[in-house]
Amino acid sequence: xxxxxxxxxxxxxxxxxxxxxxxxxxxxxxxxxxxxxxxxxxxxxxxxxxxxxxxxxxxxxxxxxxxxxxxxxxxxxxxxxxxxxxxxxxxxxxxxxxxxxxxxxxxxxxxxxxxxxxxxxxxxxxxxxxxxxxxxxxxxxxxxxxxxxxxxxxxxxxxxxxxxxxxxxxxxxxxxxxxxxxxxxxxxxxxxxxxxxxxxxxxxxxxxxxxxxxxxxxxxxxxxxxxxxxxxxxxxxxxxxxxxxxxxxxxxxxxxxxxxxxxxxxxxxxxxxxxxxxxxxxxxxxxxxxxxxxxxxxxxxxxxxxxxxxxxxxxxxxxxxxxxxxxxxxxxxxxxxxxxxxxxxxxxxxxxxxxxxxxxxxxxxxxx
Numbered sequence: 001x002x003x004x005x006x007x008x009x010x011x012x013x014x015x016x017x018x019x020x021x022x023x024x025x026x027x028x029x030x031x032x033x034x035x036x037x038x039x040x041x042x043x044x045x046x047x048x049x050x051x052x053x054x055x056x057x058x059x060x061x062x063x064x065x066x067x068x069x070x071x072x073x074x075x076x077x078x079x080x081x082x083x084x085x086x087x088x089x090x091x092x093x094x095x096x097x098x099x100x101x102x103x104x105x106x107x108x109x110x111x112x113x114x115x116x117x118x119x120x121x122x123x124x125x126x127x128x129x130x131x132x133x134x135x136x137x138x139x140x141x142x143x144x145x146x147x148x149x150x151x152x153x154x155x156x157x158x159x160x161x162x163x164x165x166x167x168x169x170x171x172x173x174x175x176x177x178x179x180x181x182x183x184x185x186x187x188x189x190x191x192x193x194x195x196x197x198x199x200x201x202x203x204x205x206x207x208x209x210x211x212x213x214x215x216x217x218x219x220x221x222x223x224x225x226x227x228x229x230x231x232x233x234x235x236x237x238x239x240x241x242x243x244x245x246x247x248x249x250x251x252x253x254x255x256x257x258x259x260x261x262x263x264x265x266x267x268x269x270x271x272x273x274x275x276x277x278x279x280x281x282x283x284x285x286x287x288x289x290x291x292x293x294x295x296x297x298x299x300x301x302x303x304x305x306x307x308x309x310x311x312x313x314x315x316x317x318x319x320x321x322x323x324x325x326x327x328x329x330x331x332x333x334x335x336x337x338x339x340x341x342x343x344x345x346x347x348x349x350x351x352x353x354x355x356x357x358x359x360x361x362x363x364x365x366x367x368x
Contacts, residue, residue, distance in 0.1 A: 003032070003358075003361055004031065004032045004090055004092045004093055005026055005031055005034070005092055005093065005094050005095070005096060005357060005361075006034045006036055006087065006090060006092040006094075006095045006096070006106065006110075007022065007023060007033060007034070007035050007050070007095075007096050007097075007098070008035070008036040008037065008056075008083075008095065008096070008097045008098070008102065008106040008107060009035070009097070009098035009099070009102070009103060010037070010038065010040075010101065010103060011037050011038045011039065011040025012040065012100065013192065013269060014122065014192065014267045014268055014269045014270075015098045015099050015100045015102075015122075016037070016098075017164070018098055018120060018122055018162055018163040018164070018269065018272075019035070019048075020047070020048050020165055021163035021164055021168075021349075022096065022350055022353055022354060024165070024166050024350075025163075025350045025351060026354055026357065027049055029354060029358070034050055034051055034052050034053075034090055034092065035048055035052070035053045036053075036056050036083060036102075036105075036106040037055065038056065038057075038058045039055055054082075054086050056079045056083050056086070056105050056106060057075050057076075057078045057079035057082060057105070058075065058076065058079045058101050058102040058104065058105060059075040059076060059101060060100075076101070076104055076105055079102075079104070079105030079106075080104075080105040080108050083105040083108070083109035083110075084109040084112065084113060086106070086109075087106070087110060087113050087115055093361040094115070094117065094118060094138075094357055094360050095107060095110035095115050095116070095117045095118070096117070096119075096120065096357060097117070097118070097119050097120065097133065097137075098120050098122070099119075099121065099123075099130050100127070101129045104132065104133065107137065108133065108136070111136040116138045116360045116364060117137045117138050117139075118138060118139045118141060118356060118357060118360055119133055119134060119137045119139075119140045119141070120140075120141040120142075120160075120162075121140065121141070121142050122162045122269065122272070123268045123291075123293035123294075123296065123297055124143070124293060124299070124300065125148075125291040125292065125293040125296045126146065126291075127291065127293065128291070134149075134153055135152070135153070138156070138360050139156050139356060139359075139360050140158070141157075141158050141159075141352075141353055141356055142157055142158070143159075143160070143161055143162035143268060143272065144300060145159060158352075158356050160349050160352035160353040160356060161272070161348070161349025161352060161353075162268055162269065162271075162272040162346065162349055163272075163349045164269070164272055164273050164346075164347070167251070167253040168276055169276070169347055170253070171256070171257040171277060172257070172278070172345070174254075174257040174258070174277075176278055176279065176335065176338040176339075177260070178260075178331050178332075178334065178335045179260045179328070179331045179334065181329070181331070182217070184217055184218075184219045185214075185217045185260050185261070185324075185327075185328055186221070186258060187218060187219070187220050187260065187263065187324070188220075188222075188255055188256060188258075188259035188261070188262045188263070188264075189203055189220065189221070189222040189223065189262075189263045189264065190252070190262075190263075190264050191223060191265055192223075192264075192265050192267055196224055196228070196247075197225055198312065199222065199223075199224075199263065200222075200225065200228040200232050202315065202320060203220070203222065203232075203320065204231075204232055204235035205317040206317040206318075206320035206321045206324070207220070207235070207241060207321075208235065208239060208317075209317055209318060210321050210325065211325070214325055215239060215240075216240070218243075220236060220242070220243040221243070221244050221249070221255055221259070223246065223248065223249065224245045224246070224247060229246070229247065233245045253277065256274065256279055257279070260280075260331075260334060261279075261281065261282070261324075261327055261334060262281040263282045263320075264282075265284055265286050265294060266283040266286075266294040266295070266301075266309065267297065268293075268297055271297045271298065271300055271301060272345075272346065274306070274307065274341055275300075275301065275306070275341050275342065275344045275345035275346065276342075276345035276346065277341075277342075277345070278339065278341050279341060280306065280307065280308075280327075280333075280334045280337035281301065281306075281308070281337075281341070282307070282308050282320075282323060283308070283309040283310070284309070284310055284312050284315055285309060285311070287311070287313065295309070300344060301340075301341055301344065304340045304344050305336065305337060305340040306337050306338075306340040306344065307337065308323070308337075
């Protein structure tokens with residue numbers, strides 16, 4: 001009889017993509033996969049290999065307004081009631097959460113029902129929702145070492161790495177093509193759900209400041225918000241720059257693999273995929289984050305010479321234009337960075353995490 005896992009993840013790519021990778025691996029091992037998430041997952045859910053998707057009520061804690069906190073608590077409580085019904089019906093062997101407040105109701109419901117559970121932390125700093133759940137789970141999987149966690153949690157830790165999707169593993173077979181001094185220079189720009197606007201304001205004026213000979217070499221693929229696409233595309237068209245803009249690219253792993261340089265945020269999934277694919281990048285951590293998790297993620301690639309993190313406050317069009325000229329004129333830097341990035345890639349992370357899921361399920365919630 002096949003075992004059942006209930007995966008739960010927030011409705012963004014950073015949370016869903018690792019869950020999707022684990023789902024695919026567990027299905028190959030004969031498991032039945034169910035997904036609990038929020039309504040935002042519709043954007044990605046069609047590609048998620050789950051037998052069924054359960055939409056659970058959730059809300060993120062914002063600010064300290066007592067009324068807002070009370071409303072959030074009520075919504076999370078209702079989500080927990082919904083999640084308990086799902087768990088009672090499915091009787092999963094294990095529940096695995098991937099972070100974000102939408103994971104709180106299913107993970108808390110698993111604790112209430114005595115169902116074994118695993119928490120996966122993709123970032124270099126544990127998120128607030130995961131911190132709230134950590135004491136009640138059976139095991140905690142991490143992408144990188146978590147030295148700052150208290151001692152009572154360290155016994156639960158297993159460093160698995162951050163799982164990447166099958167499409168990333170497939171694209172990792174594409175070798176890095178070093179740009180020559182006169183040929184095309186392929187720049188990929190994406191910002192995720194919280195960062196595309198900044199890049200839409202930054203990159204077009206930076207390209208405008210490039211010397212004409214450098215500008216002619218550029219081939220840009222850029223993720224833009226729908227409301228920004230027309231103005232961004234218009235700038236590139238007027239400059240005679242070959243560019244493709246879209247709100248979302250279904251084949252993003254292939255796009256990353258085909259690029260000479262990536263400009264993006266440093267979310268956990270992006271950093272993990274850049275490592276597995278082995279591509280050089282300029283990373284711009286999302287500012288204002290309470291835990292500065294993206295800054296911690298960026299250091300993973302920076303330490304090995306695989307990326308160049310730049311704070312958003314320090315990155316303006318003139319600076320970006322100079323960086324692009326520098327890389328166009330010294331492609332060996334990109335070649336070295338691509339090799340260095342690949343050195344910290346963890347293509348086996350999904351197998352490690354799947355092994356942990358099976359271990360926890362087989363031990364009935366007690367770590368051997």
